[in-house]
Amino acid sequence: MAKLQRLIRDNRGFLVLLLFFGLFRTAVADWNPIPSGSMRPNLLEGDVVFVNRLAFNVKVPLTDVIVAKTAEPQRGDIVTFSSPADGTRLIKRLVALPGDVVEMRHKRLVINGQPDSYVPQGAGIEPVPGVVDGLRALRMEEQGAAPGSPQRTIQWLPDVAARDDFGPVTVPADHFLMLGDNRDNSADSRYFGLVPRKLLIGRAERILVSADILDHWQPRFNRFGKSLY
Template structure:
């Protein structure tokens, strides 16, 4: 016991630092390494994104208890949240709000009966991390004034259709920008607000983890909007 007290006394500053660091990361801001390509082309494997935890709710540090609502999630936000399926932290784009009627047919999105407008940007080849590459299509998706870049796999012709479904009160529909390679609300269901962690706003640093682990300097500090 004396040794423990001595260690605590000798490391008091470090302990306080760890406590404040934990409060900062769980209540104010966080950074989230991205290991998968579900948000390509917006976010790549190896990106580390800055997450604003105060974008929506103020939570009691080190808990999921909401103390106050600070803002409302918006269509187009890139959001980190806890998956209701397995408790893992995910990052996806918020596509539909409470009360929206959502449908997807042949990869194309409809919200409240309005079809999204698509424009092809380019065709490319993308590494899969196992020495193989796949052809991809990069497009813009525009709906109700919100526009983002998305990705389709043209060789995958079996689309994950769903809906029409109405988003329940207090919940949101999340989709990966890499529409043919994302475990999102089409598979795990709608996401309750209490599971939202924060809004991803910027890429802090990035490295090519699928190849040579070299830093991608052009992505450092890049805004996600």
């Protein structure tokens, strides 16, 4: 016990710095490594994004208790949140707000009875372990018909059977519907349901750094500092 007390006393300044750093990360700003391809082609495995934890809520550190609301989430925001299924930290795109009636028909979103529009943007490759050449990916520019919906590039995998049809679902108060941009390779609200506001962590705003995990962690300097909006 005496040794522990001496260790704490001798390192008091460093321990206080660690405490404030931890509180800063849990309450103000954070970074989030991208571990999967669910947000391709906009976020890649190996990207590390800056997360503004004060974008929507002020919370008691280390809890989901909301002290104050700072702003309302918007369609198109890239959001980090805790999965309502198991608490895993996820990052997806917010596509529907409270009061929206949402459905998907043959991969195409319909919000409040208005279908989104889709314009082909070319082909890509989806890396898949064990598949030498990967899978064919079709990239589309998706434009939401709902007011305030920004354009975004999404990706379909025509050769993959996914949940291409769901709903209609009415989003209740203080809940949001999240989808991955890589629509056929994303576990999102089609599987775990709507996300309550208290589980929102923050808005991802910028790529801080990036490395290609499939090429010996080579830096992708062209992605450093890239804005997500």
